[in-house]
Amino acid sequence: MEKNKTNLPLFFLGDRLEFPPIETATEDGLLAVGGDLSSERLLLAYKNGIFPWFNEDALILWWSPDPRMVLFPYKVKISKSMRKIMRCNKFTFTQNLRFEEVVDNCAKVQRKGQEGTWITPKMKLAYLKLFEKGFAKSFEAWQGNQLVGGLYGVDLGNVFCGESMFSTQANASKFAFVKMVEALEKKNYKLIDCQVHTDHLESLGAELISRDAFMEILKG
Structure with missing residues (x-):
């Protein structure tokens, strides 16, 4: 799924905290345009199976x-x-120790088929606010005293919505991911939302399920 590579839907968000029914999304999942990145709107989105993803500017x-x-x-x-x-x-694992640094490193990652980064300064600020309110988390991999990998996302209490990951050393992000999964499993989290398919995520055990099935778990 490529950002900004599809016809825009007719639903444009205004100041009201609302989203259209998710069933009205386009074939590739685009649901709405506009609005803001307030903590209230972001939480409403994630709780309803929606997430922001767009190019800079x-x-x-x-x-x-x-x-x-x-x-x-x-x-x-x-x-x-x-x-x-x-x-x-080889690595050590921490949680929520370097949230901002993890986000900054994720923004620097060069991704195949993607120009620039969707983690804009406004996006970073929005997730920092969620972190300060306890709704976002980071998971870090260290080699000695150097941060070498990690990921962050939004925590809904029983579902963790992964946003992005990075690695500066081979296998560091995989290590952080596996340790995160183990930590969340101990707390009886139902699933980790990976949003869209990648071969990397599939190699770690992620799978595609229908949106209806996802929403049933999310709302359950």
Whole structure:
């Protein structure tokens, strides 16, 4: 799914905190345009299976794709090589220790088929506010005293909505991801929302489910 590569829907958001029914999204999941990135709107979006994703200097685009890429914690795939890395203590793991730094590093990642970054200064500020209010979390991988990998996202209490990850050392982001999954599984989280398909996420055990099935779990 590429941002800004589809016909815009007719629903433009104003100042009211509302979204159209997710069933009205376009074939590739584009639901609405405009609005703002206030904490209230972001939380309303995530609680209803919607997330923002747009290019810099563009209108805010809101998405609700069908199918949805998710990971059930008990289905996480840990390769033999990753198990070895986890046993040898190459990396250490922390939570919420460097949220802003994780976001900054995610913004710098060069992604195939994507020009620039969707993590704009306004987007960063919006998620920092969510973090300050306890609705966003970061998970970090360290090598010594150096931050070498991590990810962040929005925490809905029983579902974690992953936003982005980065790695400056081989396997560091995978390590942080697996450790995060293990931590959330212990707290009985139902699933991790990965939003859209990537081969990397699939290799870690993520799978596509229907939007209806995703919403049933999200609202359950």
